[in-house]
Amino acid sequence: MKKTAVVSECGTYRYRLGRRWDDGPAMLFVMLNPSTADAEQDDPTIRKCIGFATRKGFGAVEVVNLFGYRATNPADLKAAGYDSGPENQRAITDAVRESIDEGGAIVLAWGANARGLAAPVVVQGIVRGMGAKAHALRLLDDGTPAHPLMLPYSCELVEVAGAGAMVE
Numbered sequence: 001m002k003k004t005a006v007v008s009e010c011g012t013y014r015y016r017l018g019r020r021w022d023d024g025p026a027m028l029f030v031m032l033n034p035s036t037a038d039a040e041q042d043d044p045t046i047r048k049c050i051g052f053a054t055r056k057g058f059g060a061v062e063v064v065n066l067f068g069y070r071a072t073n074p075a076d077l078k079a080a081g082y083d084s085g086p087e088n089q090r091a092i093t094d095a096v097r098e099s100i101d102e103g104g105a106i107v108l109a110w111g112a113n114a115r116g117l118a119a120p121v122v123v124q125g126i127v128r129g130m131g132a133k134a135h136a137l138r139l140l141d142d143g144t145p146a147h148p149l150m151l152p153y154s155c156e157l158v159e160v161a162g163a164g165a166m167v168e
Contacts, residue, residue, distance in 0.1 A: 001020065015064070026053075027058040030065070030109060030123055031064075031066070033066065034070045045149050064095045069083040092126060093126055096132060106134050108135070109148050135160060138158070
C-alpha cells in the first residue's frame, strides 16, 4: 500500500492523507480534523475509511479535513480556535478537483462536532461550485454527515442534496 501525507513543516497541520492499494478511483473523505495518521502510521479512522473504500470497489482513500490543525480530540481543535492552517482550503479544492477528474466519490463525513461552524458551508460551496455530487455514509437526524469511525460497513453511500444543504 502506498501511503502519502501532506503535513506542514512544523507538524501542526495535516492537509491531506492518502492510501492507495489499486489503480481504481479514490474515495475522498472530508472530515473534521486530522489526528495522528501520517505517511507512515495509520489510525483507527483511516483504517475504517480504507475498509469502506475497499468494500465499495475503490482503489484508494484520500482524506481532507474542514480544519488542518492536528488534534486527536475535537475539544483541542476548539481550544485552538478551529485553526485551518494556511494551506487547508487549497488542499480541499485540489482534492475535490482530483476526485472529479478520476471519477471518485466525495464523502462528507465531519460528524456532529462541526454543527454550527462555517467551515462545512465553505466546503459545500467548493463541491457545489465544481458541479460535483457529495455523498455521506449516513446522515444524522439533523442532516449532518456522520463520521465513519463507528458506522457499520453495511452503510451505503447516499447523495447529499445540494452538496450538503444540512447546515446553515
